[in-house]
Amino acid sequence: MLPTPVADLAANTLAYEITPKVKPTGFREYDARWVFEKEINLLGIQALGAGLGTLIHELGKRPEIVVGHDFRGYSTSIKQALTVGLMGAGITVHDIGLALSPVAYFAQFDLDVPCVAMVTASHNENGWTGVKMGVDAPLTFGPDEMGRLKDIVLNGQYKAREGGGYKWVEGMRERYIADIVKDVKISRPLKVIAACGNGTAGAYAPEALSRMGVEVIPMDAELDHTFPKYNPNPEDMKMLHEMEAAVKEHGADVALGFDGDGDRCGVVDNEGVEIFADKIGVMLARDLSSQHEKATFVVDVKSTGLFMTDPVLIENGATTHYWKTGHSYIKRHTTDLDALAGFEKSGHFFFREPYGRGYDDGLVAAVAILKMLDRNPDKSMADLRRALPTTYQSPTMSPHCDDDKKYGVVDRIVKQLEGKTELIGQKVRDVNTVNGVRITVEDGTWGLVRASSNKPELVVVVESPVSEENRNAMFHAIEKVMAGYPEIGEFNQKL
Incomplete structure (x- = not known):
């Protein structure tokens, strides 16, 4: 097996080529992120895969995993190094290729594979890489699993095992899009900007939205891992301002913006006003709680106070719990409380049955937003925004x-x-x-x-x-x- 990793190695040296480099701070609360080459090298990624495979066995999970990668110039090599480490630890890898994070989560259900490792730096700037991991769909790792993984990797405790394998999965993109759009037909004429920031969502969002029956105007949907205009991040004001300009230019009903790995959705209304995702969450909570008695929601601590004071939510008997920020935290708490949905100010939306499977998915959020508009044919997105108490x-x-x-x-x-x-x-x-x-x-x-x-x-x-x-x-x-x-x-x- 690989040598024990070290925290710092100079590039362009013999040591760098034969020793895993892994900066300890890359192991975060619920996923792993490093600046590639500066903080981790390919052997370090391989060690991470070996450590994850060892942990999968330690947790008693079936040794099979879905692996995908986002659209960065180096993500394929990261995924391949991760795959080598996983296989060496006795894990069968189901490679779905270029994907959104929610596509990897969907594949766990679609392929009946218990574990997932998605190579993505999400909305982080180029140079960053990382892995989102889980062994119990729809949940992803929290501090306990990440802490144990860190111990295994940094102390070289990974174990070589026989039985590892590799399977290339054909057609996951089409299977995912078909699942997203099934039973969705928007009857109201809507013109929708699909803002993708030249990230991976460009390969998914315009087609999926079009198949829902809306008129789609793609915006920066061409895949370009240099991200020439702005970072694909629907919390970034530069991206939101570009969406605002596109709405006004095309007379669109709404602009939907997706981050680099497609698990978040940002919104600009028909008047060009950006609506922060927690306010969208209040709108969706109003809509859903009108259809479900005593609906429970989970939101992160960055979110608006309206979830506690909104008169419509109070009248509908909705209950909201504030919890730790982070997709793994909200995902788990939403599941633990059997909540209908969870919302984060960052644009992560977590819909559970009958609307979703519990993981964060920007396109599932887009479906919910478009259905909300469809159920209110006499109201624009701006009307729904103005209907909220002002904050x-x-x-x-x-x-x-x-x-x-x-x-x-x-x-x-x-x-x-x-x-x-x-x-x-x-x-x-x-x-x-x-x-x-x-x-x-x-x-x-x-x-x-x-x-x-x-x-x-x-x-x-x-x-x-x-x-x-x-x-x-x-x-x-x-x-x-x-x-x-x-x-x-x-x-x-x-x-």
Whole structure:
């Protein structure tokens, strides 16, 4: 088997070619991400595959796995190295080729294969790579599994086993699209922008949406792993502004934007207004709770406070639980609570039966949004937006903070904010520390600080149900607290 990995090796050396390089911080809370070559080499990826295969055996799972890859210039080589490691550990690999993350999750059900490893850096910039993993569909790894995988890999505890194999799977793209569009026929005439950011979704979204009966205007749907215009990330204001311009140019009813691996969906309405995904979640929760009595929903701590105060959700008897941010956390909590759906502000939507299988899928979210419009033929997307109580939100804002420092920094910020009895001239009403710290004052204005699970960053979100002034005041109060920590760098975007 491979040698035990080391954390740092210089490129273009003999050692780099014969020793696995794996930076420990790449093992995150619920998936793995590294800057390729700088933080991990191909032998390191092979060691990761060997470690995952060893863990699959340790957990007593059937030794078969679905493997796919996103559209990056280096993702095929990453997947091949991962596959070699898995096979060496006695795992049969079902290779579905170029795919969205939800296609890999779908393949677990379609092929009756228990495990999954999707090679993707999601919306991270080029240079990043990673793997989303699971052994119990529709769930993906959480901290316990990731912690054990980290121990196996970094300590070279992977074991060689006989019985590994390789199977190429034909036609998974068509099987997935057929499953998405089955029984979906939008009767209302709709013109839809399909914004793909030159990522993998370009090979799926325009065709799937067209087969639902809507007029589709593809936007940056040509696959180009240099991402020439913007990073495919429906939380990024540059992508949202491009979607806004396309809506106005084409007179579209809605723009739907998909991230690099297709498990998220962003929305711009017919007036060119970007609607953050948590507000879309409130709209969908209204729509679904009108059809299901006592519906339960799960949302992440970055999401709007409307889930607790919206009069329509209250009248419909809906219950909402706030939980940790992260696709694995929301997926698992939604399943544990037998919730109808889960929503994240980042654009991950988790629909369970009868609408989905419990995993996050941008196209399943698109179906739900289009069906909601179809059920409201006299209302535009902007009408549905205006029907919500007004709140003043920020985008997700992320200042740099090194991976080996960010959790310690957040722990200190949590303690500092936990001790606050007053903020922005108001009494503190609530402090939620389930995931970082979300502090709320009397009028419902709140601010959140947490560590990013994906990148060397912190995450800051603020919202006020009262005014932009109070929203901005909350941001400036949090920014003032963060200014006391030299480990925190520049923001990627601000109010």
